[in-house]
Amino acid sequence: MIQLIRGFKDILPDETPTWQHIEKTATALFQAFGFSEIRLPIVEKAELFQRSIGENTDIVEKEMYTFPGSKAELITLRPEATASVVRSYIQQKLYAKEPVQKLYTIGPMFRRERPQKGRYRQFYQINAEVFGIASPYIDAQLIFMLWSLFERLKIGGLSVQLNSLGCPACRPAFKGALSSLLASKTDDLCSDCVRRLDKNPLRVLDCKVPACQEAIREAPSMIDFLCDDCTGHFDAVKSALHSQKIPFALNPRLVRGLDYYTRTAFEIQTDALGAQNAIAGGGRYDMLVKMLDGPDQPAIGFAIGLDRLAALMMQTAPEKELTPELFIAALGEETRDITFEWSCALALEGVRTEIDFSGKSLKALMKRANRIGAAHVLIVGGAEIESGAVVVRNMATKEQKTIPIDGVVNHIKTYLAT
């Protein structure tokens, strides 16, 4: 038996209605906020991710599916979507038509991590990105939109974590202060953090090893180092969130794993999903468009982890699978042709119809109709054909009615509508 690859999964029919519900709710909401869909390839040049995400991140160092696309070029299964959206914004010169672009996209991402609950090697995200708006109001609106989505999906137990990562004007001072503090405590840090020290000292802040937590107790907070502009921006975001009654928690430990983030960083967390508690995360990335050879345009975005969101919904409010409205129980060979025609015609009329060709006993057919949740059964045997009328049975009430064969499709539609 051939099995699927480690870390990959099938999303089966018992779960797809929930996925569809999430996607429909999200896209309707995003469109109401002025977002348009963009569809992008799932492979890009490896260089795109190396330059945007950052060479010394775990993703680029060891988690990307990268392979030769031609003799001279490495291509990569995208580990995230933002880089591709930015690439498209630049390459297609969307900014020339209109610098402000609000875009969303849905699709699979790939990272070669060790799988666990809520973490797969192919996982799905809904991304929303806004280009060309520097105002803190858009930061707040994005978080508001995200929060509204979870409200519409009736998901509780969530918290909004908020932080500011500063900008090129103020982050270096913070990094320096943090680095020198950490350097003095090297002996207390775990081996991972020692390695992070010179590569990405910010990451030490959210290390979960107790010894490291202890070591960074007196660590400086980015918020204390923010320059005037960043402070003003951050304050404006917070007050806009307050005015919209979004509950949020300041979290100085919230550090984005990707290099390109600046200023506002946020995450939506749940307590119901084990260790992988982030179901959405995002932030501002004002430098990235320029870094990738585009115009100097600010940007902000977020990604929702669809797999995790779907897992949450399955626990609380799963969408039900569609069941047949009508099950056609055709008895005997002589009824096969006519019932086959009816089943096709009914389906075209929008009636969810199931027909059984197996020729089993009526008892067996009724059993199957019951099992698959059919609301009504149309019983068609030789006797019915002769008498010119078929029987339709309501499975819940056991009520049965006869319906003339002449114009049967319309008769059934009318019957089902009542």
Added chain:
RNA sequence: GUGGGUGUAGCUCAGUUGGUAGAGCACCUGGUUGUGGCCCAGGAUGCCGUGGGUUCAAGUCCCAUCACUCACCCCA
């Protein structure tokens, strides 16, 4: 990459000090010549994850390996 747990019927699981495999649910047939759920009777179902070893004999003991899973790491 590192650590823990688990692999036996479609599903959930039991399996004694080693003696060649079971239950419940689900499925099929019948009890009802053409009527589902409840009930009753009967029936089918397993390379016991895989490979090797010990033994007269291995689901059970030993070694290896793979898969699943949870956690670390990292993140959605």
